[in-house]
Amino acid sequence: MKSVFLLQWQRFRRAPILVLAMFLLTVVFVFFIAGIHSTNQLTVYTYSHESLGEEERDAWLDMLNESDVFHFEWMEESEARNAVATGEVSLALQLMEEDYRILLAAEEQTRYIVDNYVNQVFMEELRLREIENSGVGIDFRSDVTQAMEEPVLTVTSSSIEGVDGSFIHDERLQVLFGMTLFFVIYTILFSLMNVAEEKKWGTWNRLIVSPLRKWEVYLGHLLYCFMIGYAQIIVVFLLFQQVLGFDLGNRYGTMLVIIGCYTFAIVSLGMLLIGLVRTSQQLQAIIPIVATAIAMLGGAFWPIEIVTNDIMLLLSKGMPIFYAMDTLKGAAIYDYSVLDMVTPLSFMVLFGVVCMGVGINLMERR
Amino acid sequence: MLETEELRKIFKGKTAVDGVNLYMDKGESIGLLGPNGAGKSTTISMISSLVKPTSGDVRLHGRSIIKDPTNMRQVLGVVPQEIALYEELTAYENLKFFGRIYGLRGKLLESKVQEVIELVGLKDRQKEVVTTYSGGMKRRVNMAAAMLHEPEILIMDEPTVGIDPQSRSHILETVRELNQKKGLAVLYTSHYMEEVERLCDRVYIMDHGRVIASGTKEELKSILSGEETILIDLDRQHPKLFKELEGNKSILQALETEKGLKLIVPKGSRLLGTVFQIAERHHAQILNVNVQIPTLEDVFLHLTGRKLRD
Ligand SMILES: Nc1ncnc2c1ncn2[C@@H]1O[C@H](COP(=O)(O)OP(=O)(O)OP(=O)(O)O)[C@@H](O)[C@H]1O
Ligand SMILES: [Mg+2]
Numbered sequence: 001m002k003s004v005f006l007l008q009w010q011r012f013r014r015a016p017i018l019v020l021a022m023f024l025l026t027v028v029f030v031f032f033i034a035g036i037h038s039t040n041q042l043t044v045y046t047y048s049h050e051s052l053g054e055e056e057r058d059a060w061l062d063m064l065n066e067s068d069v070f071h072f073e074w075m076e077e078s079e080a081r082n083a084v085a086t087g088e089v090s091l092a093l094q095l096m097e098e099d100y101r102i103l104l105a106a107e108e109q110t111r112y113i114v115d116n117y118v119n120q121v122f123m124e125e126l127r128l129r130e131i132e133n134s135g136v137g138i139d140f141r142s143d144v145t146q147a148m149e150e151p152v153l154t155v156t157s158s159s160i161e162g163v164d165g166s167f168i169h170d171e172r173l174q175v176l177f178g179m180t181l182f183f184v185i186y187t188i189l190f191s192l193m194n195v196a197e198e199k200k201w202g203t204w205n206r207l208i209v210s211p212l213r214k215w216e217v218y219l220g221h222l223l224y225c226f227m228i229g230y231a232q233i234i235v236v237f238l239l240f241q242q243v244l245g246f247d248l249g250n251r252y253g254t255m256l257v258i259i260g261c262y263t264f265a266i267v268s269l270g271m272l273l274i275g276l277v278r279t280s281q282q283l284q285a286i287i288p289i290v291a292t293a294i295a296m297l298g299g300a301f302w303p304i305e306i307v308t309n310d311i312m313l314l315l316s317k318g319m320p321i322f323y324a325m326d327t328l329k330g331a332a333i334y335d336y337s338v339l340d341m342v343t344p345l346s347f348m349v350l351f352g353v354v355c356m357g358v359g360i361n362l363m364e365r366r
Numbered sequence: 367m368l369e370t371e372e373l374r375k376i377f378k379g380k381t382a383v384d385g386v387n388l389y390m391d392k393g394e395s396i397g398l399l400g401p402n403g404a405g406k407s408t409t410i411s412m413i414s415s416l417v418k419p420t421s422g423d424v425r426l427h428g429r430s431i432i433k434d435p436t437n438m439r440q441v442l443g444v445v446p447q448e449i450a451l452y453e454e455l456t457a458y459e460n461l462k463f464f465g466r467i468y469g470l471r472g473k474l475l476e477s478k479v480q481e482v483i484e485l486v487g488l489k490d491r492q493k494e495v496v497t498t499y500s501g502g503m504k505r506r507v508n509m510a511a512a513m514l515h516e517p518e519i520l521i522m523d524e525p526t527v528g529i530d531p532q533s534r535s536h537i538l539e540t541v542r543e544l545n546q547k548k549g550l551a552v553l554y555t556s557h558y559m560e561e562v563e564r565l566c567d568r569v570y571i572m573d574h575g576r577v578i579a580s581g582t583k584e585e586l587k588s589i590l591s592g593e594e595t596i597l598i599d600l601d602r603q604h605p606k607l608f609k610e611l612e613g614n615k616s617i618l619q620a621l622e623t624e625k626g627l628k629l630i631v632p633k634g635s636r637l638l639g640t641v642f643q644i645a646e647r648h649h650a651q652i653l654n655v656n657v658q659i660p661t662l663e664d665v666f667l668h669l670t671g672r673k674l675r676d
Binding site for chain 1: 451468
């Protein structure tokens with residue numbers, strides 16, 4: 001068993017390109033996609049009505065831009081209208097003297113959020129002005145500002161779901177987990193091609209007629225694929241945590257277990273595929289299809305939380321990557337308990353056992 | 367030492383091997399002959415416990431190996447028909463690995479690897495990757511890989527296909543030496559009759575999954591002891607001439623060769639005159655005539671009605 005295992009590493013050293021390429025692709029993809037998402041503000045194109053003076057306009061913009069969520073970018077009216085008309089953005093904001101309008105291309109969700117926020121800013125400011133105008137006292141504004149900064153009472157509301165009932169959505173971790181788990185499918189399946197190749201070359205028969213037991217031959221291969229996949233995930237995670245400061249939490253043991261279960265599930269899936277197809281060319285052809293399908297359905301490319309289609313949701317439950325994403329996020333963000341993880345982890349293991357059993361059986365039947 | 371009993375293999379309704387009985391004594395060298403698809407490789411696969419027979423038995427020292435092939439695997443070396451090596455590794459690395467799976471380790475492994483590498487004459491190039499080797503060199507490594515663990519029985523499935531005469535001769539010489547000096551039992555499969563003539567004590571001839579003749583070379587040749595072979599070289603092919611000779615009742619068998627014709631006729635039949643006359647009529651120019659006693663090849667032709675190679 002050890003000889004077969006070591007041989008795979010020897011062969012890997014001769015042709016490391018593919019595995020290294022998958023590793024690099026993961027890093028590059030995570031780096032760029034997560035990099036884009038880190039400026040996580042929604043840009044709102046903003047233009048002003050002619051009645052609004054330049055000074056006044058800038059004042060409003062400053063106030064609006066105090067938000068973490070939105071970025072209000074001023075531009076000429078024609079430009080903003082054009083952007084909405086061509087669908088570049090879904091809405092634009094028009095500032096008027098003590099009022100505003102939202103220019104909409106189509107009815108949609110963002111509109112309410114923007115409207116809500118802008119409305120709040122305007123109401124507050126206008127109320128302040130009203131009080132000032134009523135002559136209660138010239139220092140009222142600074143009093144209020146001070147009071148806001150040093151509140152008498154603070155109420156903090158929090159929930160697992162995150163503020164305002166939505167899920168906590170850490171875009172950067174979603175990308176890191178999704179891309180890593182996606183690309184490692186390639187690494188593992190391509191490494192498993194060694195088995196298909198041995199059959200093609202006839203070296204498999206050499207191993208079978210030798211005193212080696214058949215399970216040793218299988219185990220040698222499977223262990224190699226498992227380790228190479230496992231190592232890839234861990235190295236990527238470490239890289240992003242240590243070098244780029246991604247916050248993966250501190251539940252390392254749990255994460256290692258999750259990664260192990262997932263890697264096992266994918267290795268087994270590979271065995272099933274090898275059992276199903278006849279040649280290594282066919283295998284090469286179906287690997288990208290399988291990897292992409294699993295990743296898409298299982299929520300590696302976008303958070304499964306935004307999927308509303310029932311069929312898609314149902315399908316996602318059959319994908320090991322869904323459970324891996326779920327538990328990884330659970331460990332890094334949501335603070336899942338061990339009990340919460342038992343079911344998803346068991347599913348991955350079960351998935352692995354079934355695929356492995358069927359795969360090896362199909363292979364032996366040939 | 368090794369015997370098969372009514373060995374049979376059916377692939378999806380197609381009978382590849384149909385009741386083969388053969389035996390092999392210690393240190394013997396056996397030839398297995400047959401045209402393409404005769405079932406030679408399948409027979410070998412069953413003997414080497416790679417393929418399970420549909421029925422029948424394979425026994426080593428009287429004990430069946432079908433259920434428990436462990437003993438067999440230790441004493442058997444198999445040289446597969448197709449080259450079975452890790453091409454991205456060097457010959458040295460390949461042999462090291464194949465030695466390891468037979469349980470060899472450390473110094474013993476190293477010395478065994480060097481021994482077989484020397485045996486197949488690849489000492490200087492052992493550290494080069496197999497991809498850079500010629501077909502003949504790959505064949506030699508392919509063979510070396512089966513001999514690391516000093517098997518008692520070496521099974522070779524057409525080990526010399528597609529290689530130059532020099533390499534072929536080298537391989538044959540190596541095998542013969544192993545057989546004669548070290549008492550290695552050899553089961554040798556080939557399309558080349560001269561290889562089998564040179565190497566093997568006894569021969570089995572297979573066709574359509576069955577053994578159609580067996581015995582020592584002399585015994586087999588005596589099948590045709592009452593016949594002789596006439597080789598006729600012609601200026602070119604004369605299909606009509608061939609047709610006519612083929613139809614001639616006194617000629618047992620006629621065959622077109624590269625140079626002309628081969629006729630098997632009853633000994634002392636004095637047919638040469640007739641042949642010359644017929645050739646004259648077809649305006650065929652006879653360049654050379656040779657009368658021989660039959661070879662194994664002729665026996666094969668006689669038994670199967672086919673040439674060994676197409
Ligand atoms: N795995 C298989 N599945 C189906 N049929 C097979 C299989 N292996 C061999 N056969 C068939 O069995 C027959 C015998 O094949 P085998 O390879 O034993 O012949 P062979 O004598 O070694 O021929 P060659 O000289 O071409 O190597 C052939 O008709 C072949 O098509
Ligand atoms: Mg064959």
